[in-house]
Amino acid sequence: DAKTTQPNSMESNEEEPVHLPCNHSTISGTDYIHWYRQLPSQGPEYVIHGLTSNVNNRMASLAIAEDRKSSTLILHRATLRDAAVYYCILKGFGNEKLTFGTGTRLTIIP
Amino acid sequence: GAGVSQSPSNKVTEKGKDVELRCDPISGHTALYWYRQSLGQGLEFLIYFQGNSAPDKSGLPSDRFSAERTGGSVSTLTIQRTQQEDSAVYLCASSLAPGANYGYTFGSGTRLTVV
Numbered sequence: 001d002a003k004t005t006q007p008n009s010m011e012s013n014e015e016e017p018v019h020l021p022c023n024h025s026t027i028s029g030t031d032y033i034h035w036y037r038q039l040p041s042q043g044p045e046y047v048i049h050g051l052t053s054n055v056n057n058r059m060a061s062l063a064i065a066e067d068r069k070s071s072t073l074i075l076h077r078a079t080l081r082d083a084a085v086y087y088c089i090l091k092g093f094g095n096e097k098l099t100f101g102t103g104t105r106l107t108i109i110p
Numbered sequence: 111g112a113g114v115s116q117s118p119s120n121k122v123t124e125k126g127k128d129v130e131l132r133c134d135p136i137s138g139h140t141a142l143y144w145y146r147q148s149l150g151q152g153l154e155f156l157i158y159f160q161g162n163s164a165p166d167k168s169g170l171p172s173d174r175f176s177a178e179r180t181g182g183s184v185s186t187l188t189i190q191r192t193q194q195e196d197s198a199v200y201l202c203a204s205s206l207a208p209g210a211n212y213g214y215t216f217g218s219g220t221r222l223t224v225v
Contacts, residue, residue, distance in 0.1 A: 032210040043201045043216035044153065051211075091210040096141070096166055098214065100153040 004088045009105045012078050020073040020104055022088030027068050031092045035062065035073050036100075037084040044087070044100070047073065083108045112136075114217035116202050122223045123192055131187045131220045135204030142185050143205070143214065144177060146198040153201065159185060160208050192224045 005023040012018040024033065034049040048055055048062045050071075055062040061074040075082055087103040115134040123129050135142050144156040155169040159179045170176070174193075179185040189196055199221050203214040 030210065034213065036214075043203075043219050044214075046213035046215060049211075049213055093210050095210075096143070096158040096208050097155040097169070098143075098145075098153075099155070102152060 004090060004101060006086070006088055006101065006104045008102065009107065011107045011109055012075075013109050014080060015077055018075040018078045018082070018106065020075075020086050020088075020106065021070065022072070023070045024088070024090055025069045027090055028092060031090040033062065033064060033068075033071050034089045034091050034098070035060070036087045036089065036098075037082075038087070038103075039081075039084045045084075047086070049091075078106075078108050080108050080110065082106065114202055114204050114215050116200075116217035116220050118220060119218065120221045120223075122225060125194060125224055126191055128188065128190045129192055129222065131189075131200050131222070133185045133187070133202030133204075133217060135183065135185070135202070136215055137183075139204035139206055139215075140182065141205040141208040141212070142179060143203045144185070144187050145201045145203065147201060147219075148198040156187070156200075158208075189222075192222075194224045197222055197224045 032049050032051050035047040036044040038044045048060050050062045063072045085103040085105050087100050089098050117132045142159040145153045147153050157177050158166040161182045162179050174190045177187045199219040201219045203216040205212045205214050
């Protein structure tokens with residue numbers, strides 16, 4: 001499976017935008033980029049996913065590099081509720097396992 | 111229901127006993143997944159169902175673990191002769207269909223403690 005690399009931790013001020021990076025230099029042409037987050041004592045929560053084009057939903061935006069070797073999850077205005085571990089995961093066809101790495105622990109500073 | 115429902119939310123059992131964990135996926139979701147998360151660890155894939163069949167059960171850690179799904183809906187994960195290392199949060203997820211272009215919805219999990 002293609003691997004992803006994320007910073008272990010990041011901090012951001014409340015009400016500021018947050019840019020969470022992910023490197024995936026060995027991504028294959030059919031791999032989708034998925035983002036999940038896990039709040040303390042909860043199951044993971046789907047955030048967003050994309051293939052090539054940038055994606056927006058009510059939670060976040062996903063910016064995908066033109067060569068697809070990296071992507072950035074953008075939270076437009078962080079709130080305290082956004083403090084969580086964020087996982088960047090590649091999902092390819094024929095592979096139903098989501099492989100969760102260690103993710104990025106995001107701390108929001110009031 | 112609106113989300114993935116798991117029961118019980120907490121289970122304490124004695125070593126050597128059998129336990130059953132239940133997952134109710136989102137109605138209409140054909141794909142169902144079981145994961146577990148040990149304290150302070152990442153998520154570990156256990157098994158995947160498409161309908162009632164399990165094309166991938168490669169993550170089941172031993173033959174004490176089994177799972178079934180009936181009616182393309184509810185799934186039960188059974189752990190026989192529980193051991194202390196089985197203590198973890200067991201998470202169920204469902205997806206509209208298998209494939210890379212669908213996201214998963216996770217339940218809140220069952221916290222299993224083996225004493």
